[in-house]
Amino acid sequence: MSIALVTNLVALLVMPFALTGVINRVKSLWSGRKGPPIFQLVYDVRRLLRKAPVFSHTTTAVFGIAPYVLLVTSVASALITPLSGSTPFVSFPFDFVWFAYVWALGRVALMLSALDTGSSFEGMGAAREATFSTLLEPALFLVAGALCAFTHSHTLEGALALRPHDGASLLAWIAALVALVIVLQVEVARMPVDDPTTHLELTMIHEVMVLDHSGIELAAIQVASAVKLLVGASFVASLLNPWAGQAGILPALACLTLSLLVAVLLGTVEALIARLKLRTVPQYIVVAISAGLLALLATTWQTGGVQ
Amino acid sequence: MPTLLLFSLAVLLLGAVLCVVLRANRASAWVSLLTQAVASALTLASVFPLLRGAAPFEHSWPWPPPIERVVFRVDGLSAFFLSWSLPMTLLGTVYAAGYLKPYFDRGRHGGPHFALLNLTSVAFVLIYTVQNALVFVLGWEIAAVAAWLLVIWDYKNQKVRFAGFNYLVSTHVGLFVLVAAFMLLHSSTGSMDFHAFGDFLSHPRPLRGTIFVLLGVSFALKSAFFPFHTWLPRAHSAAPAHVSALMSGVIHKAGLFGFLRFTLLMGRPEEWMGWSVLGFGVLSACFGVLYTATQRDLKRLLGYSSTENVGIAAIGFGVGYLGWSWGVPALALCGFAGGLLHILNHAFFKCLLFYAAGSVYRATHTVDLERLGGLAKRLPHTAGLFLLGGLAISALPPLNGFVSELLIYSGLLGSGAPSSQDNLVLVATAALLAFVGAVSALSMSRAFGITFLGNAREPGLQVGTEAPAFMLAPMWLHALGVIVIGLVPEAGMLLVRPALRLFPIGPNADAALAPLAAALWANRLLAAFLLVAGVFGFLRARRARRTATWGCGYTAGSERMQYTGSSFAAHFARIFEPLLPALRRERLPSELFPQHSGQLATNHVDAVERRIFEVLGRGEDLVVRMSESIPEQPRFAFAAGLAVLVLIGVLLLESGAQ
DSSP states (O other), X not given: OHHHHHHHHXXXXXXXXXXXXXXXXXXXXXXXXXXXXXXXXXXXXXXXXXXXXXXXXXXXXXXXXXXXXXXXXXXXXHHTSOTTSSOOSOOOTTHHHHHHHHHHHHHHHHHHHHHHTTOHHHHHHHHXXXXXXXXXXXXXXXXXXXXXXXXXXXXXXXXXTOOOXXXXXXXXXXXXXXXXXXXXXXXXXXXXXXXXTOSOGXXXXXXXXXXXXXXXXXXXXHHHHHHHHHHHHHHHXXXXXXXXXXXXXXXXXXXXXXXXXXXXXXXXXXXXXXXXXXXGHHHHHHHHHHHHXXXXXXXXXXXXXXX | OHHHHHHHHHHHHHHHHHHHHOOOHHHHHHXXXXXXXXXXHXXXXXXXXXXXXXXXXXXXXXXXXXXXXXXXEEOHHHHHHHHHHHHHHHHHHHHHHHHTHHHHHTTOOOHHHHHHHHHHHHHHHHHHHXXXXXXXXXXXXXXXXXXXXXXXXXXXXXXXXXXXXXXXXXXXHHHHHHHHXXXXXXXXXXXXXXXXXXXXXXXXXXXXXXXXXXXXXXXXXXXXXXXXXTHHHHHHHHSOHHHHHHIIIIITHHHHHHHHHHHHHHOSOOHHHHHHHHHHHHHHHHHHHHHHHXXXXXXXXXXXXXXXXXXXXXXXXXHHHHHHHXXXXXXXXXXXXXXXXXXXXXXXXXXXXXXXXXHHHHHHSOOBTTTOOOGGGTOHHHHHHHHHHHHHHTTOTTSHHHHHHHHHHHXXXXXXXXXXXXXXXXXXXXXXXXXXXXXXXHHHHHHHHHHHSSOOSSTTOOOOOOOOHHHHHHXXXXXXXXXXXXXXXXXXXXXXXXXXXXXXXXTTHHHHHGGGHHHHHHHHHHHHHHHHHHHHHHHHHHHSEEEOOOOTTOOOOOGGGSOOHHHHHHHHHHHTTTTSOEEEEEEOOOSSSOSSOOEEXXXXXXXXXXXXXXXXXXXXXXXXXXXXXXXXXXXXXXXXXHXXXXXXXXXXXXXXXX
């Protein structure tokens, strides 16, 4: 119990920065560059914390509050996620419902802060974020419902402990992995959905919403995104981890290594694949919904249909 | 106790008469407020013992035929609905006193309007307590006609009259269906008493399903379920803000009350009834929310959101029905508790949102999203309250909407169904509910962001002052309800529990709900952290250095270039284009050097309303074509006529034989 708490805490404090750094390093290596240090985000945040913010005349209190709401919701979602493979800080029945709506709250806060600037670019980013999230949420619930049906549990931790033991559960497991990777890519604004390093505002989603943020507020947003990345990556890692559910140093290390591998995967995808056209992004998310439906259908095969 | 209830009826009626008689608007307003306050206090006093667990009470009087006997019966369900309907109508009347003041200043007589608000409360007391079909219909009709007259406050506007007429016709179509159901019941039981209806309905017989469908359609029309919702957006955008609020939040809940009342009379439902309620709920929630995403008119948008929210409540009731018919008390508990609590929550946040929209209208004289913007700086209270209501209606924690939806989710995702196929459908329903939540978040971010944030999209928009205390006070009270039920759901469950006990929810209902308490603690912690974050961010925002919005290198940006309501929803609307038909009127310049200015107007129309007229038009064509072809072939006409006559004869003989 206490070991899990310590490993979770370490994961929460170190991994968000490490994962972001690993993605950037992998991208650099693929493109033949040396790349920034793994913990570049720490330096960035430290620099931003020393800067005084500049707000637009147009903005209201919403703009100032939103970054902190986003940070609180990201950290809150991390608290119920098994970051190091087992025993999250908090776990309660139907915590995944709470999880989805807490993420939605953070998303709404960021969207409103974007609209608060009166910038057409930021409005565009907010509209895209809102549109894609409407397709993403059903995918998340389909996967969660299917995993819960297989594992007979009602918590995030229990659902992620699914291990394939027959054909039906193998299918559900693979489908869940596919869906979760897509959810991760969309939620943390990664390729092929969103290009975090693009220089053309017209094609941005997440980055365009934070154009006007500066100083500590920008640091809060960047840390919040990094924590979301950790949460999403540990979903996939927990599902992959052969020792999931066991407390201890080794299983935790395995899970954290898997999270890093997920970051390597994201970086590789980002380096090798071009961004999708914005019109085709919904179709990409529908793949996640279909995978979720497949996982759900597999639950009826497992129990042998009509009883 | 029934005497208190009767006394409240008398007070309300007396107040209504005084309101009409008194000439000064101020006097009418105070009489209405005072009588409603007294009536609310009396009603609360009479239902209070029930909220603490006392047995239902009833009182009956002999009455001349055809009614014979009027029975007032207050049980848990009545207590639940009475406990908030009258106080909320009172708050609406307080709001009306502030909202209508500009009209009064111009010499408009407001007495009848206040009298109608009193009559609405009278209708609640009748509908929620009487046990006689005729008196029930009387209350039903009072509510309908009062609502119609309240809607057409601005009767000199032709659009408003049309919207009112549309509502009047729709609500009476619903009444016909209700009367048909009552006639069937009366002819089978020979009584107009609900008790006799219950005896008849609780046994399985073919007529039971028919009556269930008839009643369901009637109550669905009252509560504006999809596809019976077409009157609703029109009425809500035409009515004064407090009338929209009361209709959406309080009056139309009578439809759901009727549904629950007859559910209780009917007893254990069949499985198909549960599935159809669930399906109806999903349909309403999905279509209602899709339409909220594209509306230009803020009040129309909120109107569609009512269809969405009654749909969510119906999903809860569908789960409850299924749990009842399968004999799974845990499922029935989650479903009915979630549905009932959602009704209460919806009353809180929907009234709040409509009141805030009314404050916007009062300040700007428009609710068109394409013209508004930047109101948060001029109307800070209204903006904050609208945001709170919008977050609550999107079911975001830690507010009240989340609590009722969590209850419904726990039913849908709790694997409580007997077979895995049934569970599969329930999980898929949960995914659709998640979709509804996400689209609702989109619509409310859009409604709030476009109206209150950024700059005014119409450069010359005149913005008045913040709402007066009479309008702000009801909003703050509703906001308080939104927060309190979010953080301490027990406050809401206190009202819900007496109603819930009437359903088969198992002996240890409170113990069964205990696992959800953890989520509530998570909500409270989240609220505490959000508060800290909010205060911190607010203080920092006040001290920050100010400059222009970053224009991405473009320096000639203007207010007209901001994202608008239409552009915000455009991407979403394109994905769901088949379900969200867009109407486009355009006259574009064609020549190389245009001599005339072009124009373009886009609007998202109601698919059902359009399709109804299309289908009706086509049906007429069909009849015309058939009737045209008949006289050309006299033999065919003769044969067809003969066939119809024979059919009628056979049917008559059949019924005679029975």
